[in-house]
Amino acid sequence: MNLEFTPEEQAFRDEVRTFIAENHPTELGDFGMREDMTREEMVAWHKVLGTKGWSVPAWPVEYGGTGWSPTQRYIWSEENARANTFMPLPFGVSMVGPVIYTFGNEEQKAKHLPGIRSGEVWWCQGYSEPGAGSDLASLKTTAVRDGDHYIINGQKTWTTLAQHADWGFFLCRTDSTVKAQEGISFILIDMNTPGVEVKPIKLLDGGYEVNETWLTDVRVPVENLVGQENKGWTYAKFLLAHERSGIAGVARSKRGVEKLREIAANETLDGAPLIKDYDFAKKVSQLEIDLAALEITELRTLAGEQAGKGPGPESSILKIKGTEIQQRLTELMLEAVGTYSAPYYGSIANDTGSNEYAVGPAHAQHAAATYFNMRKTSIYGGSNEIQRNIITKMILGL
Amino acid sequence: MDFNFTEEQDMVRDGLSRMVREQYDWETRRKAIASNEGWRPEVWAQLAELGILGMPFSEADGGFGGGAIDAMVIMEEFGKGLVVEPFVPTVVCAGGFLKHGGTQAQKDEHIGGIVAGSSVFAFAYAEPRGRFDYADLETTAKKDGAGYVINGHKAVVIGAPWASHLIVTARTGGERRDRSGVSVFVVAKDAAGITTRDYVTVDGRRAAEVYFENVAVGADALIGGEGEGLALIELVTDEAIAAICAEACGAMKVAHAMTVEYSRQRKQFGVPIGSFQVLQHRMVDMYTAYETAVSLTYLATLRLSADETERKRAVSAAKVGVGQSARLMGQEAVQIHGGNGVTDEYAIGHYFKRLTIFDSEFGNVDHHMKRHVALG
Incomplete structure (x- = not known):
């Protein structure tokens, strides 16, 4: 048992660091996520990685995975967090991709996996409905067979970044006479099909990242069904476990704590740096301690995966703790900027023509918006209460 | 890795x-x-x-x-x-x-x-007024010829009633709470001038107040350099913290399993209380607290041989995190056991008591939070 990198792993880290330094598109800077990013900007790094063969590290090698060990994958995410890259979005790479290579047929693999790897094709997720949130299996969108097509009708919601999507993976009811979980199918829909309509939902941070997706008499060829009809719930659960395994966001949060310390060193309280205030510093230490625990817990889980256990119910712990930490981090950023948490920067025109922010320090500009935005993390991907239900059943055996 | x-x-x-x-x-x-x-x-x-x-x-x-x-x-x-x-x-x-x-x-x-x-050894470091500061010593060891004469009162020396020898910390120079001037001695417990007042601890162990009255020891009783003992004490107590964190993890594992099992057996309103979501989620939080404690114990243990700052950061992180987990686990386990949880008969109360006293050993949550903050 040890926490050290082997010489090979250190060499790998150097290789990754050099690759990122030399190939990360300079026009993206080191902002990570920005509200005003274009589709091209969001897939720029994905495309570079696709060319290099590093866009889907966790996939089996035969489908384009890198065959990296858990430690190498850990190094990979650390280095990307360090450079604040905008990583490939999860909808193709971590969600539908694994479903297709695990449950899809050869035609589906050949048709869809290359576009996911390269970043050419943008995917979105059609799971939640206005009446089906945590109780996802109660979904009402129907797919009715009509010759060699399904006719799909219903309404999906929280469809993240569907405004850019080429394809979506949807859960639809194909049998309403059986138990809710047993009548659901997993269907791929070309978002350009007539009858698909995407309407924006404005969020409380002022941003636009989720949508309502309306499906009206959408004709989808039956070959877009993944796996067997009415077995979609199994695939959906498989996908959620995969989604959760990367959801802890440890490397990004570590980078966030460094940023928080920088901000708190520049803000003042009673004439001294805020970070010298014990009450504030204590909250930062508590966050660091919880993050250190989460990091080791994730590494233990990865080691377990390497020993042949798939992403199990432990990933629910990573989801709960990871999102709690992400939220507390943004909460402390908000506290750190003090009174400059209040201005709504979306309303402030920068009419000076300079790159300076119109009011307040630059680091204050995103604090409130990010804090509000990150409230989603304990709600999405199966709310943290649903994760507790999963642990109750799968680990406590109650 | x-x-x-x-x-x-x-x-x-x-x-x-x-x-x-x-x-x-x-x-x-x-x-x-x-x-x-x-x-x-x-x-x-x-x-x-x-x-x-x-x-x-x-x-x-x-x-x-x-x-x-x-x-x-x-x-x-x-x-x-x-x-x-x-x-x-x-x-x-x-x-x-x-x-x-x-x-x-x-x-x-x-x-x-x-x-x-x-x-069998006991480690006499704590004092009635020193709290968790190993340098805050009223016990003195004065040079006397080639050896030393020790005077002072050591508090809550765990295992002292069973011990044949004591490791004792004393000030050989400097002012009270100075980092320098702290020394470590090994002494036979039956040395002339040592008296003890033995008692039982709430978590089922034995301890003693140990009094030193003109206890003469030779130069060969000094461990490490004279007046340079503090760094050694910090290293050894960091190792002890990692060890008791592992002990707490073992106790928490059993306390959690007992609680889940009790919730399966105990029926109210005609159903096992483990079927209530309000209790299920609390037992999940206990489980998460346990896993957190295990991870921090690994971290502290694996960092014991790192450089001093990294070691202290990891050990303090563990003592804080495991201390918080232990507090939660003990209190929640008793609550879910209901009235049975506060009886002497049920084992769970005894796990609660050990997990409670754990916090007071080698610095509590507040103490190690301060050390973590100070290390930046």
């Missing part, structure tokens, strides 16, 4: 687990801690026989070449059974001082007895 245990470590765990299960059952433990002796010397002898007491010493020193990870494995099993025998004071603390600061003569004199189980 590797999270696997070696085959030897797995064997130690299995052997100890069997021993605790077979020989440390609840009724036997209850009788032993209520007896005059308060412990079972025959268990100690058996631990020596199994090689547990010699595990963390190098082969050159007469041990079995193990280290901090082996101590973690051992302590976790002790925690599961609430073992009271003084492994931490004797093997981790006294053993640590001898390994890191002892002269060859001191090692030769004492390690053999520890490994064989014939010497």
